[in-house]
Amino acid sequence: MTAPPTDLDDLLAATERDGIEFVLMMFVNLSGKPCAKLTPVAVLPELARTGIGFAGHAAGELGQSAADPDVVAMPDPRSYAPMPWQPGLAVLQCDLWVEGAPWPYSPRVILRRETERLRRRGQVLKVGAEPEYFLLERDPGGGLRVADPLDDGHSPCYDARAATRAYGHLTEVSRTLDHLGWGNYSNDHEDAHGQFEHNFGYADALTTADRVVLFRYLVHTLAQRAGRIATFMPKPFAHLTGNGLHLHLSLWSTDGDELFAPGPDDAAGLSGLGSRFVAGILAHAPGLMALTCPTVNSYKRLGAGSATASGASWAPGYASWGGNNRTQMLRVPADGRVEVRCVDGAANPYLALAGLLAAGLDGIDRHLDPGPPNTDDLERGTATRGAARLPQTLLHAVDELAVDGVLRQGLGKVPGGEYVDYYVAVKRAEFADYHAQVTDWELSRYLTGC
Structure with missing residues (x-):
C-alpha cells in the first residue's frame, strides 16, 4: 500500500501519479453533511497555502451568520483519496479556519484538538x-x-x-x-x-x-x-x-x-x-x-x-x-x-x-x-x-x-x-x-x- 502524502510535494506527486485533474475540497458541518468545492489540481499549490473560502452560514451549522467572514478550508494532504469510479477525481478533507486561526466550530478541528491533547500524553x-x-x-x-x-x-x-x-x-x-x-x-x-x-x-x-x-x-x-x-x-x-x-x-x-x-x-x-x-x-x-x-x-x-x-x-x-x-x-x-x-x-x-x-x-x-x-x-x-x-x-x-x-x-x-x-x-x-x-x-x- 502506498503511504499517504505528508506534505504538498508528496500530494502533488500523488496527483500526478494517479492522473488527478480535479479535487473535491471537503469538510462537514455539525450534522455531518459533506460540503465541498471542486478545484482544478493545478491550483493545489496555492490552496495549500491560502485555503479556499466558503460562506459558512450557507454550509449550515458552523457557528456563523450571513454577516460573518468566510470559513477557509485548509486541505490535509494525509487525507488524499483518489476516486477509482470517477477517473481524474480525488478528495481532500479539510480543517476550517477563519481569519488566520482554526475555527472551533469545525468538527474536524474539534477532534484534531482532542487527539493532539492525547498525543501530548504520549x-x-x-x-x-x-x-x-x-x-x-x-x-x-x-x-x-x-x-x-x-x-x-x-x-x-x-x-x-x-x-x-x-x-x-x-x-x-x-x-x-x-x-x-x-x-x-x-x-x-x-x-x-x-x-x-x-x-x-x-x-x-x-x-x-x-x-x-x-x-x-x-x-x-x-x-x-x-x-x-x-x-x-x-x-x-x-x-x-x-x-x-x-x-x-x-x-x-x-x-x-x-x-x-x-x-x-x-x-x-x-x-x-x-x-x-x-x-x-x-x-x-x-x-x-x-x-x-x-x-x-x-x-x-x-x-x-x-x-x-x-x-x-x-x-x-x-x-x-x-x-x-x-x-x-x-x-x-x-x-x-x-x-x-x-x-x-x-x-x-x-x-x-x-x-x-x-x-x-x-x-x-x-x-x-x-x-x-x-x-x-x-x-x-x-x-x-x-x-x-x-x-x-x-x-x-x-x-x-x-x-x-x-x-x-x-x-x-x-x-x-x-x-x-x-x-x-x-x-x-x-x-x-x-x-x-x-x-x-x-x-x-x-x-x-x-
Missing part, C-alpha cells in the same frame, strides 16, 4: 468503524422500498443469496476501499432486509473519522449511479433493525504499545487502564448519546427489540458493559479493544469520537471503576444489575449533554462561549421542529378518541 486513540446502511428505491407511488424485491426472508442476516444478488454493488464498494488502501476484509448482508455493512482496517481516530465521512459519500454516489438510494438513517423502517456505526476503540502509546491489552491478572479482556476508560464512557453515557445518536430518529432504533422483524434491535438500552455480548452498550469482543454500540448511522464521527475520548480520559484520570461486566441479555429485559437506562429521546440526551462538564471541556470553547451550548441549541431546535408536527399516528389514535 498516547494515540485507534478506531475501527462498522458503518451500516440500506439500499432502497422508489416505488411507483413515490414511497421507499428495499431495492431487492426478493430480499424478504424471515432471517436475512448474512443471507448468501441476498449478498450474491447485490454482488455488483458490494464488490464495487470493496474494490474502492482497497484502492484507497483501507484494507477491506468483509462485506455482508445485515439483519434487516436491504441492509449491508462493510468492514475495513482500523487507524488513528482522525483518519477513521475522515474515512467514515468519505465512505458515506462514496456509498451514496455509487448507489445513485445505479439508480438506487443509500441511507444511513438510524431507523428508516419501524419493523426493521436500524443502522448502527459501531466503533472499536483501543489506546496505544506513541511508541506502539497496546495500552488496553490485558496482563495476566486482568479480567474481561482489558487492562486496568482500559477498564477505567470504559468506566469513563459509562459515567458520561447520557450526555454522550446526544453526540453518538444525534437525531430524533435515532431514539426509535435504541432498544427496539420486539419491534423488529428479527426480534432484536442490536442497539443498547442501558449504560452497561460486558464481554462478547452484543446487548451491552460497550462490548469487549477481543482482548485489548472495546466496541461502542451506542453510535448510529447519523453520528458525526468527529464529534462522536471527540466526546468518547474526553469521557474515556476522564475515567482514566479519576481512576473510575466500571464494576463487573454484565453477562445478561438486556434485549430480553433480564436483570440490568444497576445499569442506568439510556436517554429515551434526543431532548433527554441533549439536556444531559448541557450539564456534563467533561464533555463541555472536550468539545471546547468558541467565540463568546462553548461549543456544547451551540450544539445543544441546534438540537433543541431540531427536537422542537419535530415535536410541532402532527403525525398520522396521532390522527389515527386521537382524532375521534378524545
